[in-house]
C-alpha cells in the first residue's frame with residue numbers, strides 16, 4: 343500500500359516539474375528583451391489568486407509527504423519482517439529436503455521421533471540395532487551450536503555419520519544451517535519431551551528383565567548364522583539346480599544356440615515345447631505344469647527361505663493365485679530364487695572368512711553372557727543407596743539406562759550382551775567408583791550440571807572441562823528423577 347502512495351506522489355511531482363519547465367521554455371522563446379533587463383510584473387499582478395493556488399498546492403503536497411513518509415516507514419518494518427519470514431520459510435523447506443535426501447529418518451525414525459540404526463559392531467562383527475535418539479526435541483537438550491557439531495562431525499564409533507564438509511560429509515555450510523532450521527521448526531513442546539523421556543525410562547526398566555532373553559536370542563541368531571554358512575555349499579548347489587530349472591521354463595534361450603547338439607536350436611525347441619497357452623496369461627500350459635512342480639520341489643527341498651515358494655498354477659485360470667497374472671507370479675518366484683542364489687554365492691565365495699567372523703561373534707556373545715555385566719542387583723543397590731527402597735532403586739537404574747548409559751557405559755548401544763559394567767564410560771567419562779563425588783562436591787552442584795549440560799570450553803565441577811557434549815536434562819527430567827539418578831550415581835553400588 344505505502345509503495346503505491348510513493349509511486350503516485352513521485353508521478354505527481356514529476357508531472358508538476360515537467361509542467362513548470364515546459365511553461366518556462368514557452369515564455370522564454372517569446373521574450374525579445376532578456377528578462378533581467380526588462381521590468382517584471384507588479385506586486386498587484388503577482389499577488390493574485392494564481393499565486394494562492396500555487397502555494398495551496400505546495401502546502402497540500404508537503405502535507406501529503408509529511409503523512410506518507412511515516413506511513414511508508416511503518417510499513418517498511420513489516421515488509422522487512424515478512425522478507426525474513428520468507429527467507430526462513432525457504433530455509434526450512436530446503437532443510438526438510440536435505441533431511442529427506444540424506445535419509446535421517448532411516449535411522450532417527452519417521453518424523454525424527456527416534457528410531458534404530460543397523461550396525462555391525464567393530465569388535466565382534468555382530469550385527470546390532472543401535473538406538474538413534476529423537477531429533478524433534480533435541481533443542482531441549484542441546485543448543486544450536488552443539489547440534490551443529492554433531493551434524494557436521496557425526497559421532498565416531500557409532501552409526502551416526504558426519505554430514506558437514508569439515509567432517510568429510512556431503513553437506514556444505516548453508517545446507518547444514520538449513521537442516522538446523524528445519525530441525526528447529528519441528529520441535530515438540532516440553533510436555534511431549536518429558537513424556538518421551540518417561541517412556542524411555544519405562545522401556546529401560548522393562549529391558550532390565552528381558553536382558554537375559556535378549557542375549558539368549560542374540561546367541562541363537564549367531565548360531566543360526568553359523569549353521570547357514572556350514573550349509574551354504576550344498577544349499578548353493580540345490581538352489582542353483584531349481585533356479586536353472588525354473589529359468590529354463592520361463593526364459594527363452596538365445597537364438598542359434600544348440601546346447602544338446604541335436605541339430606535343432608534351443609529357442610526352436612523351447613518354443614515347440616511350451617507353445618499352447620489356453621488361458622492366455624502369457625505362460626504356456628505345459629510351462630504352468632512344470633513350474634508348479636519345480637516350485638513345489640524347491641519348497642520340499644527344506645531350504646528355509648523357500649518355505650513359501652510352492653504355488654499351484656491352473657492352465658485354465660490366468661490368475662491362479664488370485665493376486666496377479668500367473669506369468670507375473672512365476673517371474674517373481676524365479677526372482678526370489680535368483681536372489682537366494684546370489685546370497686549363497688557370496689557366502690560360499692567368502693566362506694572361511696565369514697564363518698570365522700560369525701564364530702568370533704558367537705564367542706564374544708557367550709563370554710558376555712557368562713559375565714552378564716548387563717544385569718543389575720536392584721536389591722543390593724536399594725540396600726546400599728536407597729535405604730532398602732527397591733522401587734526407587736529400579737527407577738534410578740531405569741533413568742540411567744534409558745537416558746545416560748548410551749554415553750556413559752561402553753558398548754551399551756550394541757545390546758545388553760556387549761555392555762561393560764554400568765558407568766564404565768565411553769563418549770562421556772566413567773561414572774563408577776563414586777567418581778561423581780570427586781567431580782561434584784555436593785549433590786546440588788551435580789544437579790546444576792545435569793540440568794544445564796556442559797558448554798564448550800566452560801569448566802564444571804572440580805576439574806571438568808566441558809566440550810558441549812553432555813546434554814541438558816533440566817527440561818526433560820523432573821526434579822525427583824534428577825535427585826534419584828544423582829543419589830544412585832553418588833552411591834557405592836551401580837549394579
Ligand code: HEC
Pocket residue numbers: 440441444445446447448449450459472473474475477480483489492493497500501502503505521748755813
Ligand atoms: C545410519 C544411521 C543414521 C543416519 C542416517 C543419521 N543418524 Fe544421526 N545419529 C545416529 C545414531 C545411532 C545416533 C546416536 C549415536 C550415539 O548413540 O551416541 C545419532 C545421533 C545424532 C545426533 C545427536 C543427538 C544426541 O542426542 O546424541 C544428531 C543431532 C543427529 N544424529 C542428527 C542427524 C541428522 C540431522 C541426520 C540426517 C542428515 C542424521 N542424524 C542421520 C544414526 C544416524
Ligand code: HEC
Pocket residue numbers: 741742745746747748749750769770771772773777778781788792796797803806807808809810811812813815827831
Ligand atoms: C550424548 C552423550 C551423553 C549423555 C546422553 C549423557 N552424558 Fe553425561 N557426559 C557426557 C560427556 C561427553 C561428558 C563430559 C563433558 C563434555 O565432554 O562436555 C559428560 C559428563 C557427565 C558428568 C561429569 C563427569 C565427570 O567426572 O566429569 C556426569 C556426572 C554426567 N555426565 C552424568 C550424566 C547423567 C546422569 C546422564 C543421564 C541423565 C548423562 N550424563 C547423559 C555425555 C553424555
